[in-house]
Amino acid sequence: MRKSAWAAVAGGSLAxxxxxxxxxxxxxxxxxxxxxxxxxxxxxASQPSTxxxxxxSAPAASPEPVTSASxxxxxxxxxxxxxxxxxxxxxxxxxxxxxxxxxLAEANGQVVYTYAHDTKGGTPTCNGSCxxxxxxxxxxxxxxxxxxxxxxxxxVTRSDGTKQMTYNGYPLYTYKGAAxxxxxxxxxxxxxxxxxxxxxxxx
Numbered sequence: 001m002r003k004s005a006w007a008a009v010a011g012g013s014l015a016x017x018x019x020x021x022x023x024x025x026x027x028x029x030x031x032x033x034x035x036x037x038x039x040x041x042x043x044x045a046s047q048p049s050t051x052x053x054x055x056x057s058a059p060a061a062s063p064e065p066v067t068s069a070s071x072x073x074x075x076x077x078x079x080x081x082x083x084x085x086x087x088x089x090x091x092x093x094x095x096x097x098x099x100x101x102x103x104l105a106e107a108n109g110q111v112v113y114t115y116a117h118d119t120k121g122g123t124p125t126c127n128g129s130c131x132x133x134x135x136x137x138x139x140x141x142x143x144x145x146x147x148x149x150x151x152x153x154x155x156v157t158r159s160d161g162t163k164q165m166t167y168n169g170y171p172l173y174t175y176k177g178a179a180x181x182x183x184x185x186x187x188x189x190x191x192x193x194x195x196x197x198x199x200x201x202x203x
Contacts, residue, residue: 091139091165095147095201098183102202104167104195107144109180112137112172116191120169124158134185134192137165137172148201167195 086092093112096105105111115134117125126134141153151168158164165172175185175192185192 086142087140089139090142091137092142092144093149093153093165094144095149095197096181097199098181098194100183100186100194100196102197102199103183104149104172104197105181106137106174110174110178111181111183111185111194112167112174113185113192113194114167114170115173116193118171121156124156124164124171126171126173127159133176134173135176136162137174138163139165141165146202149197150201 092107094105094107095102096109096111097103098105098111103111113134115124115126124136126136136158140155143149143153149167154166154169155163156166156171172195173192175182175188178184183194186194
């Protein structure tokens with residue numbers, strides 16, 4: 001009777017130990033797995049993303065500067081009669097306003113002059129070194145559209161055989177190196193003069 005009771009007590013104690021052992025192993029297994037999952041999550045959180053960041057603040061390409069045309073040079077008057085349809089060798093003549101008043105000029109703004117030593121209808125006398133400074137006006141004369149002239153244009157043959165333009169029978173010249181619209185040659189040597197016109201010649 002005592003033996004069976006002791007056996008029963010011993011069996012109960014053994015079962016309790018087994019239960020305790022099983023219960024304690026389960027939490028440790030759970031606790032050992034928990035840090036792994038948290039470590040994995042923290043590891044994945046700390047690793048940098050492999051995809052390239054989508055930046056919306058990337059600097060845009062700066063537009064190429066737009067440069068404007070230079071206005072340092074004097075304006076070049078354009079004669080309304082000038083154009084690609086004009087025959088080769090044509091020189092358009094215009095009425096141009098200068099500081100001296102309205103004068104005769106080429107369409108590019110070069111003011112023209114007469115030489116006091118020339119005679120009306122005669123052969124030009126400005127030759128050699130004179131013609132290197134005072135350039136003979138050449139080309140077939142044509143007046144700009146919308147402009148009238150009180151005198152007439154013509155051509156005269158120079159001593160070298162070239163044709164020089166005349167106005168009212170007097171040969172015409174330009175002053176070498178003069179800026180467009182300039183009348184700097186007026187009165188030089190007392191023999192060079194612009195051809196004076198009037199505002200009425202523009203109508």
